[in-house]
Amino acid sequence: MSVTLTTADDTCSPVATHAIGLEAASSVAATLKALSDPLRLRMLSAIASDPRGESCVCDLAELADVSQPTVSHHLKVLKDVDVLTSERRGTWVWYRIDPSRRSAVTALLDSFAPASVAPWSGDGEARRPDFDARVTRLAQELAAETPELDADVVLTTVRESYTALARTARVTSALVPLTERFARQRLSDLTRDRATAVPQVLFVCVANAGRSQLAAALVNKLAGGKVVARSAGSSPADVIHPHVRSLLAEIEGDTAAERFPKPLTDDAVRAADVVITMGCGDVCPIIPGVRYDDWAVGDPALASPEGVEAIRDDIAGRVRALVDDLLP
Structure with a gap:
């Protein structure tokens, strides 16, 4: 099978096709x-x-x-x-x-679906997703706050953050505030200077609704700002597990209400000094200079209230050892 190719002199020459069989x-x-x-x-x-x-x-x-x-x-x-x-x-x-x-x-759910959520406007290569005006304004505000990044990078980050969160959002009215918090975190990761910043740890589990959230909260409380902890999910849930939510409130107080499941991004991995997986398997890209570890801890979503507390205590012991290691 062959197809024809029109050259500059309008002559046609057959070329081999690489179409799917x-x-x-x-x-x-x-x-x-x-x-x-x-x-x-x-x-x-x-x-x-x-x-x-x-x-x-x-x-x-x-x-x-x-x-x-x-x-x-x-x-x-x-x-x-x-x-x-x-x-x-x-x-x-x-x-x-x-x-x-x-x-x-x-690939279908993470790439094609978010790209299809936003309506497109315009023609040709100049087409861009016509997001809600509030999201566009948010991108402009964050671009002004981060002049070290190209405005298009900020815009793309905000749009990607919005569509990623839209996949699992129960209440769409909260999407823009959540997008702002998620995008700010991602932009902070993009501008992080490893040479001068405090150590940063990324905890990754499947849903980002339990153990990774607990681990990040415990690190931030124990380290007192001397270590920064993030969390993400390879397949994030729409809400944090209720049993875990109550434990987070005990650890962080009112600020626990600001926590929500977030998808794993490459920029979060690149910004981390340590990446710790917690039952999600080999989902993180391997970045040179990043230390990787895996903690085999129970899943709160499958545990009783007492079991969730035991999981918290297990994670707390591991966190203390980690913080001691990062802060000699």
Whole structure:
């Protein structure tokens, strides 16, 4: 198979094509057809972001005013194209992302979906996402506060922060304030000078709704500003776990209310001196000069109230050793 190429002198010459093969194209088309339903995409997103790594039909039925048989039908469509796997336990069927398709699902939800959320305006290469005017004003304000960064970098950071948080937001009215806090943190990371800044630690778990939040809060309290702690999630939840929220209030007081799950970003990893994963696997990019560690601690989302307190105590002991190591 070949295609023609028109040259400057208007003569046509055949060139080899690198188009996807027919069999592969048919397979991809079948998968995209299965995904071309808003409810199926929402269910896929719910399963992918569930801190348990799986969801049951009863969880997914809450996404829309439809019957469980209807939900089961949509899930079967996704299973038929190998996007999901299932396992019956008792009277319920639990669904997971097929491991062989996880990277593709992540790319769809993390890259294509946020890019599609914002409407586009204008034509040609000059098109830009036409975000809410408040987000645009926020970008302008932050650009004025960080003259060391190019205004376009600030604008892109704010827009990326907005769309990343919009994926899991329950209350859209809070998106702009959350975007401001998240974007400020990211801009601070982009401008951080390792040579003069205090040590910075990044805690990463799956949902950023439990152990990574606890660890960051404990470091910030124990170090008293001599170490900065951040936290992020490889697949952030929409809210912090209620049991963890009460523990954060004990540690940080009223400022605990400002905490919310945040997605993991490359700039957060690059700004850190130490990156500690907590049950999320190998999700962090490897950056030269950054120290990596993994803490095998329990997941508060799966624990009783007493179990959550035991997890906090386990993390507290590890935090004390970490702070002692960073502040000789």
